[in-house]
Amino acid sequence: MTPLDEQDEHVRLFRSAVLRFYSRHRRDLPWRRSQDAYHILVSEVMLQQTQVNRVIPKYERFLARFPTVHVLASARLRDVVRAWIGLGYNSRGLRLWRCAKIIAQRHGGVVPDDVEQLRALPGIGTYTACAIASFAYGKPHPAIDTNVRRVLSRVLFGRDSVSAAVLRRAAARVFPARAARRWCQALMDVAALHCRSSPRCEGCPALMTCRFAPKVARALPRRPSGSAAPRKAAFAGSPRFFRGRIIRILSGVGSMPVARLLSEAKDGSPKAEGARIASLVDDLRREGLLRIDRRRRRVWLP
DNA sequence: AACTCGGGGGG
DNA sequence: CCCCCAGAGTT
Structure with missing residues (x-):
């Protein structure tokens, strides 16, 4: 048996195990x-x-x-x-x-x-x-999301991730044209139920063909917990926080004065200057999420 | 290539 | 408290 045949056989085993798993255990979504x-x-x-x-x-x-x-x-x-x-x-x-x-x-x-x-x-x-x-x-296009990326990287390369180009080639090689509709969803279920960010290998259909599983046993430290962590900004008070609030406020009314929107949006957040929120409102207008009548100073969702 | 865009649930 | 999650668009 040439190495190539061996590799093909390996891929076939992987595919059939995953598809069998899907037919038995797929999530009912x-x-x-x-x-x-x-x-x-x-x-x-x-x-x-x-x-x-x-x-x-x-x-x-x-x-x-x-x-x-x-x-x-x-x-x-x-x-x-x-x-x-x-x-x-x-x-x-x-x-x-x-x-x-x-x-x-x-x-x-x-x-x-x-x-x-x-x-x-x-x-x-x-x-x-x-x-x-x-x-x-049912068209034969591999839908490669983070789940598929993680499963294939681990099973085929024994790593948490590989470059996009390498992964694309691997995904194409493994892709079963006859099961196009099911294949990637099957991989997503494997990812959701077993091959999660922190793996649960027990019961995984890919276990026998996985190059990553042997490494899992020796648990990874999983936490640099280092001193030099960049430290993320708090969500409350962030642009995302206020954008969400603006949209929520506007979705409840027909239209309202710009001034009232600004005051309601920053309500309870003293740190937020009106100018900052006003600029977020303008971002939302540019994106098409809301409309402003400058002359009448009113704002609404179209 | 690096950022930004929401929000909630879990380790 | 940090991390992750069936990504896309912009710079």
Whole structure:
């Protein structure tokens, strides 16, 4: 048996173990019950940098409120933003709304199945485009997110991470074209249930073929706990904190005086000068999340 | 390549 | 208190 054959055999074992694991133990997630590409689109945007458990209730509420692309496309941004509260990264909601408008106007209300066309939509990057093409349409595009990256890096290279180029080649080599729709979701379940940031190897389907597992036993220190830690800024009082507050305040009213928004936003935060908050409001206006009538000095969500 | 964008739950 | 989490867009 040549080394190449050996390697191929190794990959086959890995693949079949992961797919078998998926058929038995896969998580029952709401967006996996649907084949509707719009549902997949909504779930994937919500899942950008946001945990599954927090997305589930928002996802179901969102689709009950905006059941189709057309409903979302003709909705008011304010209603979209209100449905988005609690998910964070509000501009994702804005971009999803713009996505729906483009899909309704230029794609006949059908979410594209082509990766390039998907990539061209606002808020859809490489990962999300591949995820939609693959999960909704069964097209053979590896959707490489942090989970897939971590599992493949560990199993194939015995490291927590490898360079993007190396990983891309490895992902393509391992990718089973016949199981395109399931493969990456299977890897995500392996990541969520076993190959977590801090690994739980017991019961992992990749255990036998994993180059990382042997290293896990000797526990890693896991904490430099060093003196020179850069020390992160507090969340309260940060730009993110105030942006979130501004959006939350505005989502509850039709429109309001700019001055009142500023005072309500900094309420209870004496450190925040009005000028700083005003500049955050202007950032939000530039991004398209809110509108300002300078003459009448009023602000609102479109 | 480095930053910014929310918010919550867990170690 | 720090870290992580189905990333994308801008500079």
